[in-house]
Amino acid sequence: MLIPCLALWGYSLVDFSQTDERDMRTFGRDAWLVLLVLGSVVGAVAWLVAGRPRRPDLRRPG
Incomplete structure (x- = not known):
């Protein structure tokens, strides 16, 4: 459990x-x-959910 948490962080x-x-x-x-x-x-999960820039929607044409 420690290794995945460290990897995420x-x-x-x-x-x-x-x-x-x-x-x-x-x-x-x-x-x-x-x-x-x-x-x-907890901070890492918060960053991924609420801080990281949104990726452009690749499904939308144009």
Whole structure:
């Protein structure tokens, strides 16, 4: 159980560090950094659900 949690947290940190602040949803960079570091897995899930930029809808034509 520890390895998947660490992998999720690590993925979220890398994804966060590569995201431009203008594309982040809900909070700014500083708030997300604190949430990710102090919230660990809960912060990682929050980032993936509420902070990460939305992907463009690939199913929509044009």
